[in-house]
Amino acid sequence: MLDLRQYTCLGAALRDALDRFSSEICLIEADRDREKVRLTYSDFKEIALPLARALEDADYDAGDRAAIIMTNQSKWLISAYALFYCGGVLVPLDYKLTAAEHLQLLAHSKSKVLIVEYHLWRAIMQSSEFQNIGTKIVLVTEAPLGVELAGAFRWEDFKRKGAPDFVMRQKDDVACIVYSSGTGGRPKGCVLTHENYLEQCRALTAWYPFWPGVRYLSILPTNHAIDFMVGFIGPFVCGACVVHLRTLRPEFVRDAFVRYRITYVSLVPMIVKNLERGLRAKFDELPSWKRAFLDAMIAVNRALTRRRPKVKLSRMLLSSVHRAFGGELLALITGGAFMEPSTMQFFYDLGIPVVNGYGLTEAGTALTLNDLKPFRADTVGKPLPGVELRILNPDAEGVGEVAARSNTIMSHYLDDPELTLETIVDGWLLTGDLGRFERGGHLQLFGRKKNMIVTEGGKNIYPEDIETVFDGLSVKEYSVFAANYIWPKKELGREKLVLVLRLEQNQKFDGKLQEEISSRNRRLPDFKRVSGYLIWDKDFPRTASMKIKREALAEEVGKTADRKAMVGL
Amino acid sequence: METAEKTLDEILTLAAGHFKVPREKLSPDEDFFKALGIDSLQTLDLLTKLENHFRVELPDYELQGVTDFRTLAARIQARL
Numbered sequence: 230m231l232d233l234r235q236y237t238c239l240g241a242a243l244r245d246a247l248d249r250f251s252s253e254i255c256l257i258e259a260d261r262d263r264e265k266v267r268l269t270y271s272d273f274k275e276i277a278l279p280l281a282r283a284l285e286d287a288d289y290d291a292g293d294r295a296a297i298i299m300t301n302q303s304k305w306l307i308s309a310y311a312l313f314y315c316g317g318v319l320v321p322l323d324y325k326l327t328a329a330e331h332l333q334l335l336a337h338s339k340s341k342v343l344i345v346e347y348h349l350w351r352a353i354m355q356s357s358e359f360q361n362i363g364t365k366i367v368l369v370t371e372a373p374l375g376v377e378l379a380g381a382f383r384w385e386d387f388k389r390k391g392a393p394d395f396v397m398r399q400k401d402d403v404a405c406i407v408y409s410s411g412t413g414g415r416p417k418g419c420v421l422t423h424e425n426y427l428e429q430c431r432a433l434t435a436w437y438p439f440w441p442g443v444r445y446l447s448i449l450p451t452n453h454a455i456d457f458m459v460g461f462i463g464p465f466v467c468g469a470c471v472v473h474l475r476t477l478r479p480e481f482v483r484d485a486f487v488r489y490r491i492t493y494v495s496l497v498p499m500i501v502k503n504l505e506r507g508l509r510a511k512f513d514e515l516p517s518w519k520r521a522f523l524d525a526m527i528a529v530n531r532a533l534t535r536r537r538p539k540v541k542l543s544r545m546l547l548s549s550v551h552r553a554f555g556g557e558l559l560a561l562i563t564g565g566a567f568m569e570p571s572t573m574q575f576f577y578d579l580g581i582p583v584v585n586g587y588g589l590t591e592a593g594t595a596l597t598l599n600d601l602k603p604f605r606a607d608t609v610g611k612p613l614p615g616v617e618l619r620i621l622n623p624d625a626e627g628v629g630e631v632a633a634r635s636n637t638i639m640s641h642y643l644d645d646p647e648l649t650l651e652t653i654v655d656g657w658l659l660t661g662d663l664g665r666f667e668r669g670g671h672l673q674l675f676g677r678k679k680n681m682i683v684t685e686g687g688k689n690i691y692p693e694d695i696e697t698v699f700d701g702l703s704v705k706e707y708s709v710f711a712a713n714y715i716w717p718k719k720e721l722g723r724e725k726l727v728l729v730l731r732l733e734q735n736q737k738f739d740g741k742l743q744e745e746i747s748s749r750n751r752r753l754p755d756f757k758r759v760s761g762y763l764i765w766d767k768d769f770p771r772t773a774s775m776k777i778k779r780e781a782l783a784e785e786v787g788k789t790a791d792r793k794a795m796v797g798l
Numbered sequence: 799m800e801t802a803e804k805t806l807d808e809i810l811t812l813a814a815g816h817f818k819v820p821r822e823k824l825s826p827d828e829d830f831f832k833a834l835g836i837d838s839l840q841t842l843d844l845l846t847k848l849e850n851h852f853r854v855e856l857p858d859y860e861l862q863g864v865t866d867f868r869t870l871a872a873r874i875q876a877r878l
Contacts, residue, residue, distance in 0.1 A: 300858070346859070348859045476857070480846060499839065500839065503839050751829050751832075751865065755831045755837075755838065756838075
């Protein structure tokens with residue numbers, strides 16, 4: 230791999246990687262079982278540079294922001310490289326947000342350029358807020374010929390001849406603005422520097438290196454911190470190959486493991502659990518003698534890999550399982566949400582380590598990672614090289630808020646100095662997560678101090694962001710909370726949101742109100758919905774400016790009402 | 799050419815059969831996550847079944863944000 234210490238920016242590191250590994254395959258893109266794209270590093274450069282030149286000719290300058298809203302595909306990475314080549318700042322947005330949310334974040338980030346897939350652009354054009362879009366240049370990928378694009382350019386045609394000028398950036402220049410949460414009243418745009426990414430990449434590849442020949446299956450959205458690092462920057466600076474699938478249908482994902490002999494993949498816990506369910510069902514279908522043999526092999530593998538993984542041995546002992554994953558899988562990488570230890574242990578016993586870690590968008594990608602020396606299913610691993618962690622105000626069991634200091638920690642929240650001051654104190658990032666150190670320096674997590682949940686799909690949901698769906702609800706007042714924020718639990722997983730309602734005087738909670746709440750709740754994507762409601766019989770505490778004092782309300786509710794008082798929706 | 803109503807009816811029947819839910823308990827405007835008690839990954843399984851039945855290919859993005867049977871039927875109908 231490249232020695233990243235010599236670089237001051239991602240653009241320069243990627244530029245050298247394209248030259249150094251020019252004949253290696255860097256990208257494969259498949260739509261279901263149809264391979265659509267296969268590029269060498271040299272091919273990648275040939276497509277990206279004319280785009281960079283066209284952007285420069287369109288007055289896209291160093292420091293200008295450019296948003297990408299795309300599913301995982303080759304044009305995502307090609308566009309990102311072209312933007313870095315011009316010295317630009319990348320704003321990767323979640324393609325699963327609504328058009329209104331996209332427009333809100335485009336405005337918040339003041340993006341000058343937008344690169345977007347046609348179906349997403351079509352939705353944005355149809356949004357009632359579309360006329361207020363401030364983005365100057367819009368490039369639309371895969372637009373059918375002749376369709377109305379409202380002044381946008383077709384990505385495929387937006388290229389110019391002639392070498393673009395490479396724009397060097399310094400380590401403390403901004404590389405990306407990544408939104409760690411949504412869109413309600415207060416978007417959290419994490420401003421991450423080139424140094425943040427270069428340091429993160431060095432730390433991660435020190436423990437889990439890539440090399441030419443490695444094939445990484447990119448399934449997590451590339452806008453997500455994990456895939457951006459291990460599905461783009463990491464593999465590219467090491468000459469490895471990224472495989473994109475245009476569908477997440479389980480049958481095609483399974484097929485891709487085998488077809489492309491995948492080495493690494495990152496998955497959210499929900500998908501890992503789904504894989505576990507599928508494997509367990511297959512094991513249960515085996516004739517009893519085969520099942521007994523399989524169980525014996527698993528037991529042997531477990532005993533022989535207790536101290537560290539032994540890939541070749543596991544592949545020999547459990548060859549049919551490994552063949553189903555393509556035969557070359559080294560690890561499943563997971564993060565972004567709570568992972569059940571039993572699921573990780575299930576895969577580890579099959580000789581497929583699940584490398585879990587812990588991180589926040591605010592901290593680049595990961596703060597801790599399981600180094601498999603030995604494998605521990607009950608922790609989120611050890612701090613990565615260069616990461617300092619400490620536990621603030623530990624209780625008698627050593628549990629307190631996790632604080633982190635590292636060169637990977639964001640510079641600040643975009644246009645929110647107040648929130649930045651609350652979050653980064655004396656150089657330490659206050660994570661809002663509760664944890665303690667275990668033997669061997671492993672970090673264990675026990676819940677959250679902050680009012681938010683993380684779904685099994687790895688989505689951060691802040692209650693404030695979803696309250697707008699209940700605007701105008703026919704009650705006196707309401708507020709949404711993470712249930713574990715009201716009733717703290719020293720555990721993660723199965724996190725829920727609860728709607729706390731204060732009815733008008735003499736108002737009864739009737740079927741009509743219940744239907745109104747349910748109907749509004751259904752307008753939210755399934756992962757953002759509240760799970761239940763709780764009727765509160767006092768006025769909410771408010772500040773002088775009449776904002777709800779959420780912390781005080783949560784504390785009061787938690788002290789007075791039991792978790793069981795929550796009624797399911 | 800199937801009519802929109804027929805497409806919707808077939809979807810409800812297929813979904814009920816696939817997830818073993820009584821057909822009469824499903825209604826067109828119902829949230830299928832809740833009605834069928836399924837998560838987003840199980841929805842992908844249902845889509846594969848529907849694609850095979852109607853012999854259409856539905857890109858993942860066509861189904862983003864779709865949560866009720868009627869909208870799902872309209873997306874399929876548009877590709878028949």
